[in-house]
Amino acid sequence: MENKQINIGIIGCGRIAQTRHIPEYASNKNANILGYFDFNKQRAEEIAKKYGGKVYESVEAMLADNDIDAVSVCVTNSAHASISIQALNAGKNVLCEKPMATSLEDSEAMVWAAKKNHKLLMIDQNQRFAKTHIRAKELLEKNTIGKALTFKSTFGHGGPETWSVDGGPNTWFFDKNKSKYGAIFDLGVHKIDLVQYLLNSAVNNVSARLTTLDKKDSTGKLIGVDDNAISIYELDNGVIGTVTSSWTYYGEEDNSTIVYGSEGIMKIYDDPTYSIVVIKKNGEKILYDIDQIQTNDNQTKSGVMDEFIDSLIEKRVPKSDAESVINSMRAVFASIESNETGKRVSISGTK
Numbered sequence: 250m251e252n253k254q255i256n257i258g259i260i261g262c263g264r265i266a267q268t269r270h271i272p273e274y275a276s277n278k279n280a281n282i283l284g285y286f287d288f289n290k291q292r293a294e295e296i297a298k299k300y301g302g303k304v305y306e307s308v309e310a311m312l313a314d315n316d317i318d319a320v321s322v323c324v325t326n327s328a329h330a331s332i333s334i335q336a337l338n339a340g341k342n343v344l345c346e347k348p349m350a351t352s353l354e355d356s357e358a359m360v361w362a363a364k365k366n367h368k369l370l371m372i373d374q375n376q377r378f379a380k381t382h383i384r385a386k387e388l389l390e391k392n393t394i395g396k397a398l399t400f401k402s403t404f405g406h407g408g409p410e411t412w413s414v415d416g417g418p419n420t421w422f423f424d425k426n427k428s429k430y431g432a433i434f435d436l437g438v439h440k441i442d443l444v445q446y447l448l449n450s451a452v453n454n455v456s457a458r459l460t461t462l463d464k465k466d467s468t469g470k471l472i473g474v475d476d477n478a479i480s481i482y483e484l485d486n487g488v489i490g491t492v493t494s495s496w497t498y499y500g501e502e503d504n505s506t507i508v509y510g511s512e513g514i515m516k517i518y519d520d521p522t523y524s525i526v527v528i529k530k531n532g533e534k535i536l537y538d539i540d541q542i543q544t545n546d547n548q549t550k551s552g553v554m555d556e557f558i559d560s561l562i563e564k565r566v567p568k569s570d571a572e573s574v575i576n577s578m579r580a581v582f583a584s585i586e587s588n589e590t591g592k593r594v595s596i597s598g599t600k
């Protein structure tokens with residue numbers, strides 16, 4: 250694929266496609282968006298008018314187009330696996346949104362489809378790409394806070410009903426048939442993936458509770474998926490910590506991760522000015538002003554689409570290659586099992 254543009258198809262033209270995928274491809278000189286498909290044809294047409302490219306009549310029509318090299322899958326969670334596998338089998342490379350799939354079996358089938366077809370499958374675990382997280386990982390690897398012992402990672406905001414292009418109390422995010430799970434799938438998966446990335450170790454045991462406390466659908470009934478989830482994760486390297494995901498943090502978003510080590514504390518995206526604050530054992534503070542996290546209201550370039558395009562051109566494995574995300578999916582589904590059984594769940598097959 251050297252010396253040629255990568256031709257992209259966008260499947261699903263909602264909020265994440267409009268805020269990240271489409272503008273980030275549009276600003277990449279090696280990417281060319283050939284066209285769009287969305288159940289809502291008018292939405293796809295409006296996007297095509299704004300950014301150029303055509304509107305396809307179906308996923309099949311897009312995948313049958315030999316000029317398409319790769320697709321971004323930006324649809325509801327329930328369709329990630331089927332569309333990604335269909336695209337891989339049609340010989341396309343795939344960048345799929347998180348959560349990768351709605352079951353571990355489907356996640357593994359996606360990885361297998363990529364391998365079988367010798368195509369690239371990347372998952373949009375964009376927290377790995379945030380400059381502050383990259384720096385925090387380097388600082389942790391340099392033992393800036395000594396040996397990591399425990400962590401507390403949180404992703405909470407007021408809920409997806411103000412985010413989705415089809416928002417409000419009937420958003421698909423609240424519909425179990427389309428989302429399968431709630432806050433843990435929407436937000437928890439980001440932090441479960443992040444802590445393993447930052448601490449360079451895999452989750453091997455999980456205890457979790459998922460609950461629905463406050464979110465109601467248009468009939469006034471509590472929604473059928475979790476609006477809060479709290480999990481305890483034990484890592485292979487002995488580190489233990491919690492991941493909290495919430496759709497009921499009204500008024501202010503929390504996207505912070507705090508790591509407590511033998512020589513001090515590292516607070517990441519916890520201070521409004523300094524994206525990393527290191528507090529040494531003796532109380533000394535070191536402040537790092539690196540960047541601000543992307544939030545629903547503050548969209549900055551994620552770098553994910555650039556990495557997808559670069560890895561296709563350079564024929565290399567991308568940073569959030571699907572295989573590297575499998576253990577995050579294992580941890581998510583172990584959390585769900587722990588909630589259902591009331592037991593601590595051990596993850597087999599961790600690397």
Ligand SMILES: NC(=O)c1ccc[n+]([C@@H]2O[C@H](COP(=O)([O-])OP(=O)(O)OC[C@H]3O[C@@H](n4cnc5c(N)ncnc54)[C@H](O)[C@@H]3O)[C@@H](O)[C@H]2O)c1
Binds near residue numbers: 261262264286348415
């Ligand atoms: N990486 C991130 O930080 C991040 C942030 C937000 C959303 N997401 C993920 O992106 C995906 C899409 O979320 P969103 O916020 O854009 O939702 P959205 O409701 O704003 O948009 C979804 C779009 O997909 C279309 N659609 C749904 N199913 C389809 C199908 N089978 N075929 C074609 N079109 C279909 C809808 O008509 C709509 O236009 C979700 O899986 C979500 O978890 C990721």
